[in-house]
Structure formats: C-alpha cells, structure tokens
Amino acid sequence: MSLPGPGSRRTAPEAPGAVTDTLVVGAGMAGLYAARELHRAGRDVVVLEVRDRVGGRVWSDRWEGGTIDLGASWIHGVEGNPVADLAREAGAGTLVNNAGTLDYGVRAGAVHYGADGRRLTPAECRERQRDHEAVSAGLFALARTADPDESLASGLRRALADSGLTPARALRVLHARCRMAEDDWGAGAEELCLSGLVTGQDHEGDEVVFPDGYGQLTRHLATGLDVRLGHRVTRVEHGDGGVTVHIDGQGVLTARRALITLPLGVLKEGSVTFDPALPEPKLRAVERLGMGLYDKLFLRFPRPFWDESEVIGQEGTPHGAFANWYDLRHVVGAPVLLALNGGPVARRLQDLDDTAVVRAALNCLRGLYGERVEEPSAHRVTRWGTDPYARGAYSYPAVGSLPGDHDALAAPVGGRLHFAGEATSADHSSTVHGAVLSGLREARRILGTDGGTGGSADTAR
Numbered sequence: 132m133s134l135p136g137p138g139s140r141r142t143a144p145e146a147p148g149a150v151t152d153t154l155v156v157g158a159g160m161a162g163l164y165a166a167r168e169l170h171r172a173g174r175d176v177v178v179l180e181v182r183d184r185v186g187g188r189v190w191s192d193r194w195e196g197g198t199i200d201l202g203a204s205w206i207h208g209v210e211g212n213p214v215a216d217l218a219r220e221a222g223a224g225t226l227v228n229n230a231g232t233l234d235y236g237v238r239a240g241a242v243h244y245g246a247d248g249r250r251l252t253p254a255e256c257r258e259r260q261r262d263h264e265a266v267s268a269g270l271f272a273l274a275r276t277a278d279p280d281e282s283l284a285s286g287l288r289r290a291l292a293d294s295g296l297t298p299a300r301a302l303r304v305l306h307a308r309c310r311m312a313e314d315d316w317g318a319g320a321e322e323l324c325l326s327g328l329v330t331g332q333d334h335e336g337d338e339v340v341f342p343d344g345y346g347q348l349t350r351h352l353a354t355g356l357d358v359r360l361g362h363r364v365t366r367v368e369h370g371d372g373g374v375t376v377h378i379d380g381q382g383v384l385t386a387r388r389a390l391i392t393l394p395l396g397v398l399k400e401g402s403v404t405f406d407p408a409l410p411e412p413k414l415r416a417v418e419r420l421g422m423g424l425y426d427k428l429f430l431r432f433p434r435p436f437w438d439e440s441e442v443i444g445q446e447g448t449p450h451g452a453f454a455n456w457y458d459l460r461h462v463v464g465a466p467v468l469l470a471l472n473g474g475p476v477a478r479r480l481q482d483l484d485d486t487a488v489v490r491a492a493l494n495c496l497r498g499l500y501g502e503r504v505e506e507p508s509a510h511r512v513t514r515w516g517t518d519p520y521a522r523g524a525y526s527y528p529a530v531g532s533l534p535g536d537h538d539a540l541a542a543p544v545g546g547r548l549h550f551a552g553e554a555t556s557a558d559h560s561s562t563v564h565g566a567v568l569s570g571l572r573e574a575r576r577i578l579g580t581d582g583g584t585g586g587s588a589d590t591a592r
C-alpha cells in the first residue's frame with residue numbers, strides 16, 4: 132500500500148531478513164513530516180499506519196457535496212508557522228477565519244448573545260472584553276509563580292477575588308474562561324495546571340482554514356513515501372541490534388531504529404507493548420500529561436437563518452455546551468453550522484447518541500433564533516475519545532504535570548527508539564504545527580543534524 136507519486140520509490144516486498152533504516156509508527160502529521168525529511172535525505176523509510184487513510188487527527192472527509200475537517204481546522208497564526216509553508220508547498224488554498232471566541236464583537240466576525248438569548252449591545256461587549264482582559268492579566272501573573280499542583284480553576288478563583296468585579300460579572304468571566312480552556316486544551320479548568328498557561332509559544336498572524344480540507348497537506352507529504360495502511364502495530368522490541376515491530380496479523384518488520392508517533396492517549400492506554408518497557412521518566416510523563424477531548428458537530432440546514440459572522444457565542448448555555456457556533460457557509464459553500472465542545476462538556480456529549488446531541492444543539496440554537504431554526508437536513512458528529520487510535524483530541528498540561536514532561540516524552544531510548552507527535556512538543560503541544568516541528572526535530576536527530584539541541588529542538592523554527 133505504498134502511495135506512489137512523482138519521484139516515488141515503490142518498495143518491493145521485504146526479502147527475508149531485510150532491514151529497513153527507519154520504521155515510522157503512525158502516518159499523522161508528525162510521522163509523515165519526519166518520514167519525508169528522512170526519505171529526502173536518502174534514508175530507507177517505511178511508515179506503518181493502522182487506519183485506511185493517512186493524516187490521523189488531520190481528517191478531511193467528503194460530506195454533503197463539500198469537504199469538512201473532522202479533526203484539525205485552523206493554522207493557528209500563519210507567521211513563521213511551518214504549516215503555512217507546507218500549505219503553500221502543497222498548493223492548498225486557505226481562507227482567513229479569525230474566529231477568536233473571546234473577542235466580544237469588538238472586532239468584526241463575532242457576535243455574542245447573553246444567557247437570555249438577547250444579542251449583546253456594543254457597550255455590553257466592550258465591558259465583557261475589559262473584564263476578561265483585567266482578570267487575564269491577574270491570572271497570568273499568578274501562573275508565573277504557581278505550583279504544578281494548582282489548577283486553573285483555583286487560579287481563576289484567586290484572580291477573580293482580586294479583581295473587584297461584581298459577583299455577576301465575575302461569574303461571566305469565570306464561565307468564559309472555562310469555555311476558552313475547553314477550546315484550547317480540551318480540558319476543564321479543574322483539570323488544567325495553572326502554570327501551563329505561561330508555557331508554550333503562539334504564532335502571530337491570521338488564523339486560516341482550508342476550504343478543500345487540511346488533509347491536502349498530509350496527502351501531499353505521503354506522496355512518494357512507502358506508507359503501509361491497515362498495519363496495526365502491537366509490540367515494539369528494541370535493543371542494541373535494532374528494533375523489531377510486530378504488526379497484527381502481518382508478522383514483524385525489523386529496522387535499525389523506529390520513530391514512534393503514537394498519540395498520548397494511545398500511549399496512556401498501553402495498547403502497544405514496548406520490550407524492554409519504556410524508561411520510568413517517560414512513563415511518568417505519559418501519566419502526568421493529560422489527553423483532552425474536543426468534538427465537533429456539523430449541522431447542515433436547508434438555508435441560513437443565523438447571523439453572518441465567523442463565530443456566534445452565547446453565555447450561560449446548559450452545562451456550557453454549544454456556547455460557540457462557527458458559520459461555515461463561506462468555508463464549505465453550503466449552509467452549515469459547526470459547534471465545538473471540549474473537556475467535561477465533550478465527555479458528557481460523547482455518551483449521548485447522535486439524535487440526543489442534535490436535539491440538545493437545536494435547543495440552544497432555538498434559544499437564539501426561535502422558530503427560524505429548521506430541522507437540519509444532515510448532521511455529522513465526531514467521537515475522538517472512543518477512537519482507539521487517538522483516545523482523545525490533543526494533550527494538555529494537567530494538574531501535577533511538570534515543565535520537563537514534554538521533553539521526557541520526546542527523549543530517545545538507547546539511540547534506537549525515537550518519539551514525535553504533538554505531545555512531545557514543549558512549546559507547541561496540542562497543535563498541527565507542534566506535530567510538524569516534532570517530526571522535523573526527530574528527523575534531524577536521526578540524521579545527526581540537530582546540533583545537539585536534543586528534546587527542545589522543536590523550537591528551532
């Protein structure tokens with residue numbers, strides 16, 4: 132199942148005893164980026180992927196005559212972002228979509244409603260934005276000196292107590308901040324480590340999406356590589372002689388080294404065995420870091436009835452669900468609304484069937500637009516938490532996690548086992564660019580061109 136393309140090298144079936152240079156486990160962004168770098172440097176690389184498609188948590192699918200992204204959608208800040216470079220290289224068109232959910236309509240592209248379903252006035256939006264900014268400043272100051280055991284929720288309580296806001300305004304900031312944490316990390320404020328707020332780096336510039344799907348990028352990377360789909364890795368043996376990788380129902384492959392890009396959720400579950408077991412520091416990092424949940428609901432309607440706005444926010448929805456709607460009419464070219472739910476909200480929805488999820492969503496929309504809300508003609512629901520090859524959406528700094536945990540996850544074992552993937556990126560975890568940079572970091576390490584920067588080399592770009 133190699134993916135041929137210009138300049139591709141079709142791999143013949145292994146001769147008995149043949150040894151590949153590098154086996155890459157996982158054809159997501161990290162694995163494919165690393166494999167491409169190694170292939171370009173003339174190394175013999177085989178990528179093993181359990182699914183029948185490449186991309187992993189980048190997953191574009193045809194739906195209702197258009198393309199939707201069921202995993203990642205945005206390039207978060209295009210300036211200096213390697214994903215923006217990759218998009219240009221792949222010839223993938225992008226659309227600016229700065230759908231920052233906490234911009235209270237101060238900027239064009241966002242409208243906000245109160246808990247009573249009334250659209251907030253410009254003065255109300257400005258007040259909320261000021262309250263939010265004031266509390267954020269206090270919160271960031273607390274985060275800089277916070278103990279790893281302090282949660283974001285605890286920090287918020289302290290920052291709100293110092294803010295002098297009335298109880299009603301403080302409660303609104305609290306709820307807005309919780310929704311923001313659920314979006315950013317797929318986790319609740321009680322689960323997130325306060326000090327995690329001040330780690331990581333952002334890219335400047337617009338946020339953009341892909342009208343024809345993010346998957347163009349992973350398909351582009353896979354072109355010409357030897358990617359074997361439908362290959363479930365069950366066991367990785369490693370030692371001085373190299374690595375032996377066991378594949379469910381398909382025997383073993385041997386190589387000088389392996390690059391493991393399994394999602395943190397899969398490492399936590401332990402469904403792939405390592406022999407000898409991974410070192411204690413890595414296992415502790417796997418335990419301490421959190422795997423968040425973030426799920427999408429796409430609703431297609433006969434015609435648009437909502438505000439023409441990149442994002443439509445509502446305060447005070449039941450359990451904080453469906454607090455933000457994204458208007459995709461210009462992205463997919465059809466009347467489609469997208470809701471994103473993260474953390475505890477997403478976990479609650481994950482246990483409901485599709486009909487119940489859609490009903491809950493429509494109730495929220497009717498609170499805003501009343502009888503104008505028609506029945507959707509189609510819906511699509513993601514469930515990343517029950518996906519055995521992801522076990523969640525992306526990693527987060529959990530209460531008790533330590534600043535060095537991402538690097539511990541990234542550390543090679545015995546020069547034979549390498550690790551990449553978004554959760555191994557100290558500065559850009561939880562993102563596509565974090566995955567790309569981690570793949571680049573490990574390819575350089577394998578090629579001996581990392582200049583000895585070790586586990587933090589993903590900051591190199």
Ligand SMILES: Cc1cc2nc3c(=O)[nH]c(=O)nc-3n(C[C@H](O)[C@H](O)[C@H](O)COP(=O)(O)OP(=O)(O)OC[C@H]3O[C@@H](n4cnc5c(N)ncnc54)[C@H](O)[C@@H]3O)c2cc1C
Binds near residue numbers: 207
């Ligand atoms: C709903 C959602 C929305 C998101 N939105 C954004 C966004 O807008 N912007 C952004 O930057 N990031 C976003 N992300 C995060 C981003 O998608 C990920 O950080 C990134 O794609 C992770 O890439 P990866 O290569 O580290 O992991 P993955 O893409 O998960 O790749 C790992 C691969 O390993 C494979 N695998 C697992 N088990 C086995 C096995 N036993 N044998 C063989 N193969 C195996 C998997 O199938 C997968 O293909 C989002 C994620 C989700 C889920």
